[in-house]
Amino acid sequence: MKEQLGVYDWWPYRDRPKVVWPNGARLAFWVAPNIEYYELNPPPNPIRDAWPRPYPDVQAYGIRDYGNRAGHWRMMELMDKYGIRGSVSLNVALLDHHPEIIDACAARNWEFFSHGIYNTRFVYGMDEEQERQIIRESIEDIRDKAGQELSGWLSPGLTYSEHTFDLLAEMGLTYTCDLFHDDQVTPVKTRSGKLCSVPYSLEFNDSIAFQLHNLSPRRYVDMLRNGFDQLYAEGEQSGTVMCIPLHAYLVSQPFRLHVFEEIFDYITSHDDVWITTGREIAQYWRENYWEAAQRHIVEVRS
Amino acid sequence: MPLGPDNSEYAERRYGMDHDRYDWSMLHERRPIVWPDGAPVALWINVAVELFPLDDDGTPFKLPGSMRKPYPDVQTFTWRDYGNRVGIYRLMRAFDRFNVKPTWSVNGAIASVYPTLLRDIAARGDEIVAHGWDMASPHYGGLPETVEKTLISQTLDALGAISGTPIHGWLSPGKSQSASTPELLAQAGLEYVCDWPNDDMPYEFRTDHGPLVAMPHSDDMDDHRIIGDYKHDEDSFVEQVSDQFHWHAKEAQSLGGRVLSLNLHPWMIGQSHRISHLVRLLSFLSERCISLSAHEICEHWRAQQGN
Numbered sequence: 001m002k003e004q005l006g007v008y009d010w011w012p013y014r015d016r017p018k019v020v021w022p023n024g025a026r027l028a029f030w031v032a033p034n035i036e037y038y039e040l041n042p043p044p045n046p047i048r049d050a051w052p053r054p055y056p057d058v059q060a061y062g063i064r065d066y067g068n069r070a071g072h073w074r075m076m077e078l079m080d081k082y083g084i085r086g087s088v089s090l091n092v093a094l095l096d097h098h099p100e101i102i103d104a105c106a107a108r109n110w111e112f113f114s115h116g117i118y119n120t121r122f123v124y125g126m127d128e129e130q131e132r133q134i135i136r137e138s139i140e141d142i143r144d145k146a147g148q149e150l151s152g153w154l155s156p157g158l159t160y161s162e163h164t165f166d167l168l169a170e171m172g173l174t175y176t177c178d179l180f181h182d183d184q185v186t187p188v189k190t191r192s193g194k195l196c197s198v199p200y201s202l203e204f205n206d207s208i209a210f211q212l213h214n215l216s217p218r219r220y221v222d223m224l225r226n227g228f229d230q231l232y233a234e235g236e237q238s239g240t241v242m243c244i245p246l247h248a249y250l251v252s253q254p255f256r257l258h259v260f261e262e263i264f265d266y267i268t269s270h271d272d273v274w275i276t277t278g279r280e281i282a283q284y285w286r287e288n289y290w291e292a293a294q295r296h297i298v299e300v301r302s
Numbered sequence: 303m304p305l306g307p308d309n310s311e312y313a314e315r316r317y318g319m320d321h322d323r324y325d326w327s328m329l330h331e332r333r334p335i336v337w338p339d340g341a342p343v344a345l346w347i348n349v350a351v352e353l354f355p356l357d358d359d360g361t362p363f364k365l366p367g368s369m370r371k372p373y374p375d376v377q378t379f380t381w382r383d384y385g386n387r388v389g390i391y392r393l394m395r396a397f398d399r400f401n402v403k404p405t406w407s408v409n410g411a412i413a414s415v416y417p418t419l420l421r422d423i424a425a426r427g428d429e430i431v432a433h434g435w436d437m438a439s440p441h442y443g444g445l446p447e448t449v450e451k452t453l454i455s456q457t458l459d460a461l462g463a464i465s466g467t468p469i470h471g472w473l474s475p476g477k478s479q480s481a482s483t484p485e486l487l488a489q490a491g492l493e494y495v496c497d498w499p500n501d502d503m504p505y506e507f508r509t510d511h512g513p514l515v516a517m518p519h520s521d522d523m524d525d526h527r528i529i530g531d532y533k534h535d536e537d538s539f540v541e542q543v544s545d546q547f548h549w550h551a552k553e554a555q556s557l558g559g560r561v562l563s564l565n566l567h568p569w570m571i572g573q574s575h576r577i578s579h580l581v582r583l584l585s586f587l588s589e590r591c592i593s594l595s596a597h598e599i600c601e602h603w604r605a606q607q608g609n
Contacts, residue, residue: 010419
């Protein structure tokens, strides 16, 4: 077991090389709808139970299924209204279960990145080859069934092994959403490849906000507005990233979505905001800032 | 099976405390303290600079803020680590804007893992308090004394070597002590300790190796406690700390200078969406309090004891 995670270098949030996003933008804004499939009766994982209650956990399963039945189309229409393309955090088994949702995303030119096969299959207990297999399957399924090359990763259930990031880089992925250490894009240290961390944000995640921090819908919007104001101001020094990760089973219930719309309205009313996707942020940063970041990280420690 | 006969014996039942660590003393009866310029309230901002190891096995218990999911808990590790690279620099900018002088409670392991961060803190000229080795190394009853002694000495050595700053005070990780922690701290040459949250003012704390000053490090005036544990919103956090100030200021009129102790965690209040609330709070407090380091408060208090 490792005492330190060791997948990135310490890099203080001061005097960093200036990042400028396309068209002079100072903040890259992206929205990541989690489009998930949770199995009613998954095989047991020795380290973590998929459900709090014994089979069948009707309540927990049911509310998540609500997202797929009632929620996504509401969010899609809202994002259309504000010209926001989604970066879908996809449990790839949903390609088979609910192709109608996939088609609707694809028609909007949304990005698909992988959130594992099912949100009820955890990385805990997997050996390296088993973990490599879920990445390979994600690449193949998203290519075959959605016609896209996979660029990004968010580990299923936020579960990991010690080699997760090495495997993502080795399989050619360009970015991970799994690191919550920064508000800017940062390089990830892996044994091969060129992987970067694109901020996905736990704090701005509706599931953390509603289920862990117990925020009301209006407080959630206030919190997002405060975060945006700060990152937008700081982005003048060097471009920042703001992601809003969403779960339709939570945010797309009417009582929440009714209020949530304000934040899309607020953010998209600002100049110098690059409304984009995870893949495009990673690509732009890797092409323009990878070397400068590496140099500064070494420089700042000496 | 009824309880044994010793359950009806009360060996420590007497006037005052049931131990001899400190004397029984009520706050309102103490000799009034005067702060420089006659300020009613001394603001002691204590920033926790902490390292939460990924491999914390929870022996013998987990400290607040540590890993909570199965190994490797990338989520919690990186969430906390945000404070040590992003949040903390936001705090520094906020303190400088209002000329507030914080005290930094730093885990010894920060010196070896993030030496540049410790040098950045030391370069400000602020006071550094030793905050134990790391957040998976609690001091506790049952910890062998040799191990505890090493934890203390390696923490003081590491912080002293990198920061070049004298270390006067100690805050145990999670405010957890063993029965001999105070002795070991006094033996190590420390002057004050911040672990017992039982007063609003400094007081004398006995050890077998001479007295320490017990500093009033608040349990509740704390971003993690109010926002994280109690789940009160940031507006309420600002309001509660401001209310603490109002009461202290009122008491100070008749009972002498008070200490407003406020604990901050860069991984909590340093988040992008929270920092503006701290800025608002500092704007309020900096106009009304004198900003002192923990050691300055300790020295002023000691100088006015008149023994």
